[in-house]
């Protein structure tokens with residue numbers, strides 16, 4: 604699937620940068636165009652793979668290149684005011700060559716949190732291609748303002764995009780790690796999952812497995828209908844088996860597929876599907892209470908992918924989610940040493956983490972209002988004398 608990716612804000616830019624690096628390393632060619640938008644000059648300068656001409660600094664007259672300091676209302680205002688500058692960069696995208704737009708952003712900050720819904724609305728008005736969001740929720744220990752920002756941005760962005768794919772930093776943060784080191788690893792996790800998912804629709808149809816290869820229209824149809832999506836992933840190293848099956852087939856003159864035990868290939872796939880769906884999802888949720896649609900992608904060297912495994916995995920997903928719309932297919936990656944299953948669950952609704960986020964956001968808003976009210980009173984008590992005998996100069 605060919606995407607025009609827009610990284611909004613610091614997190615959005617860094618994840619976009621990592622997607623570009625992944626594209627170069629794997630040759631998957633998913634990112635057809637990349638634009639980074641930010642109010643902070645330093646963040647844009649720190650990017651390594653986004654072309655210079657596609658880095659857009661907005662809000663210069665308002666914040667002088669220093670970011671909006673987690674004020675997402677200001678982030679939204681600036682995006683609205685400078686939308687023509689962003690459009691200038693989008694104009695260079697060969698839109699006829701892309702299947703969809705993907706706007707990537709951290710929902711807890713200011714620039715991306717406020718700007719990305721404005722951007723999504725703008726793009727949807729102009730282009731017919733679907734516009735998806737990849738929104739990152741803040742970790743629980745980041746504090747009230749980030750949670751409040753994320754809850755408000757989440758609500759707005761879901762409405763503006765054709766589907767919001769969510770990644771929850773809270774579920775992935777390891778304690779005892781530096782922020783930067785931690786994010787690098789988290790961003791790798793993000794790119795691995797979404798890279799396989801979107802890369803799957805990019806394989807040329809052809810060869811033995813042609814009819815079971817995932818097409819980009821299957822990704823689009825799974826995401827159609829809107830709402831919130833989450834992704835699961837599981838992988839197994841098959842390098843030893845790959846080596847021995849290659850040797851054996853050369854020795855017997857047979858093909859590599861037939862030198863592998865098809866029952867164990869099938870079982871491996873079905874167990875990977877279960878692990879992917881029941882393990883850590885990008886947004887943890889209860890799958891047994893429903894996903895409207897799902898897509899199963901099995902990736903790896905083609906001799907390790909078989910139709911029976913995918914069929915069984917698909918059926919199992921249908922039973923688990925109660926969805927009648929479960930698609931499935933292969934993503935052959937011949938030089939990989941892993942077999943992986945990626946499960947996209949679209950239209951999920953039973954997500955305790957979102958309810959918790961909203962509750963904390965409401966409390967944070969109440970606390971912020973109380974503290975503001977109190978601090979005005981406290982300042983007045985400090986600067987004025989008790990009997991108001993000292994009058995100000997003017």
Ligand SMILES: Nc1nc2c(ncn2[C@@H]2O[C@H](COP(=O)(O)OP(=O)(O)OP(=O)(O)O)[C@@H](O)[C@H]2O)c(=O)[nH]1
Nearest residue numbers: 612613614670671673709711712713714715741786
């Ligand atoms: N996964 C991931 N999350 C990140 C990364 N950097 C920041 N975040 C998350 O994004 C949120 C902050 O958003 P930023 O992108 O830094 O903020 P911004 O949009 O640049 O807005 P301002 O800095 O307020 O102008 C934080 O709450 C973090 O949870 C990153 O590299 N990876």
